[in-house]
Amino acid sequence: xxxxxxxxxxxxxxxxxxxxxxxxxxxxxxxxxxxxxxxxxxxxxxxxxxxxxxxxxxxxxxxxxxxxxxxxxxxxxxxxxxxxxxxxxxxxxxxxxxxxxxxxxxxxxxxxxxxxxxxxxxxxxxxxxxxxxxxx
Amino acid sequence: xxxxxxxxxxxxxxxxxxxxxxxxxxxxxxxxxxxxxxxxxxxxxxxxxxxxxxxxxxxxxxxxxxxxxxxxxxxxxxxxxxxxxxxxxxxxxxxxxxxxxxxxxxxxxxxxxxxxxxxxxxxxxxxxxxxxxxxxxxxxxxxxxxxxxxxxxxxxxxxxxxxxxxxxxxxxxxxxxxxxxxxxxxxxxxxxxxxxxxxxxxxxxxxxxxxxxxxxxxxxxxxxxxxxxxxxxxxxxxxxxxxxxxxxxxxxxxxxxxxxxxxxxxxxxxxxxxxxxxxxxxxxxxxxxxxxxxxxxxxxxxxxxxxxxxxxxxxx
Numbered sequence: 001x002x003x004x005x006x007x008x009x010x011x012x013x014x015x016x017x018x019x020x021x022x023x024x025x026x027x028x029x030x031x032x033x034x035x036x037x038x039x040x041x042x043x044x045x046x047x048x049x050x051x052x053x054x055x056x057x058x059x060x061x062x063x064x065x066x067x068x069x070x071x072x073x074x075x076x077x078x079x080x081x082x083x084x085x086x087x088x089x090x091x092x093x094x095x096x097x098x099x100x101x102x103x104x105x106x107x108x109x110x111x112x113x114x115x116x117x118x119x120x121x122x123x124x125x126x127x128x129x130x131x132x133x134x135x136x
Numbered sequence: 137x138x139x140x141x142x143x144x145x146x147x148x149x150x151x152x153x154x155x156x157x158x159x160x161x162x163x164x165x166x167x168x169x170x171x172x173x174x175x176x177x178x179x180x181x182x183x184x185x186x187x188x189x190x191x192x193x194x195x196x197x198x199x200x201x202x203x204x205x206x207x208x209x210x211x212x213x214x215x216x217x218x219x220x221x222x223x224x225x226x227x228x229x230x231x232x233x234x235x236x237x238x239x240x241x242x243x244x245x246x247x248x249x250x251x252x253x254x255x256x257x258x259x260x261x262x263x264x265x266x267x268x269x270x271x272x273x274x275x276x277x278x279x280x281x282x283x284x285x286x287x288x289x290x291x292x293x294x295x296x297x298x299x300x301x302x303x304x305x306x307x308x309x310x311x312x313x314x315x316x317x318x319x320x321x322x323x324x325x326x327x328x329x330x331x332x333x334x335x336x337x338x339x340x341x342x343x344x345x346x347x348x349x350x351x352x353x354x355x356x357x358x359x360x361x362x363x364x365x366x367x368x369x370x371x372x373x374x375x376x377x378x379x380x381x382x383x384x385x386x387x388x389x390x391x392x393x394x395x396x397x398x399x400x401x402x403x404x405x406x407x408x409x410x411x412x413x414x415x416x417x418x419x420x421x422x423x424x425x426x427x428x429x430x431x432x433x434x435x436x437x438x439x440x441x442x443x444x445x446x447x448x449x450x451x452x
Binding site: 031032033036047048049050052053056068074075076077 | 159161162163165166168169170194195199200203204
């Protein structure tokens, strides 16, 4: 398989998810560096050259607010989800949940169609990624 | 931290002045935070090489700055298919015109290689101008978000029928259009081809005889209608009964004209020819025989098209 093709599709898949992840994480205040670290600690690595433009875009769309404050003797820009962003985040999460459910159903049905179980005991019960699998 | 400042200065150079300072300040904090964390882990200051690793991870200044800029394009994805279609259409029309002109120039000039090169450069020059004009027009459509009405008001029942006997190749319509337009321009005298015939290294000029005069308007009307039909056929590339009837009528008139002209003895007159190939000499005789042959071929083509069109009408 062409590794570039996988990379292209992976990026497409990630693009929308990053927005949701950033909005979720900014329900509490962060500045860019700590936001990136907290996302990485939870399994979502994101380049700073992707994160900072994304933060600016979300702010310009009115979904985030920011303010410059001094901390550790340096000026830092702190971000937080805006009032407008909260209901939108709920909508996005509902959409994400619905999409995930559909994909899981599709994956299960195609798995069963391709691999008809000979006996009930052998049939797969869990299909898909394990919960602790790291997203990259 | 001189290296960091140099890096940030390079990034700033690619950013719009209005937001550059704000972006650079945030980037600086991010880079310094990374360096400080690494220094805490190592328990010492980072060397210049180690700082360089951090900056390289951040990305080339031009790429980093580029992420902050709005996505820009000359022709966007919505307009692109129409721009591409217009470009191909224009290049085909200009190409056909130049092929015909080059053909005439090669046959009638004393230096065919020069004529070929002139046509090639002429095509490149004209095509570049039209590419620029079409691109500017579509950029304006994109920039001002002009809605194209036909995209909203289209009707499925007006879509082309399934491809079959009734389909007309757009390339054929385009060819007919270009040839008809060039013919009309030449017939009306707006386009002049050097009417020369080379024999034994000597050029002889020729012209149409007065026998054509009574049919001048008829031939013009036929060519203009042909060009119009080609335009309609290009836009809706499938035969409909009304267009088939019109083409049958045109072809019947064409056969009639070819027949009456065929009966004329002198169709082409040679001017200023040497005595041997004079006005009524061998050259004039050859040219008139050639023209009579062309009329026969034209008549046959018209007849074949009439048969084809009748079959399309009777068995669509």
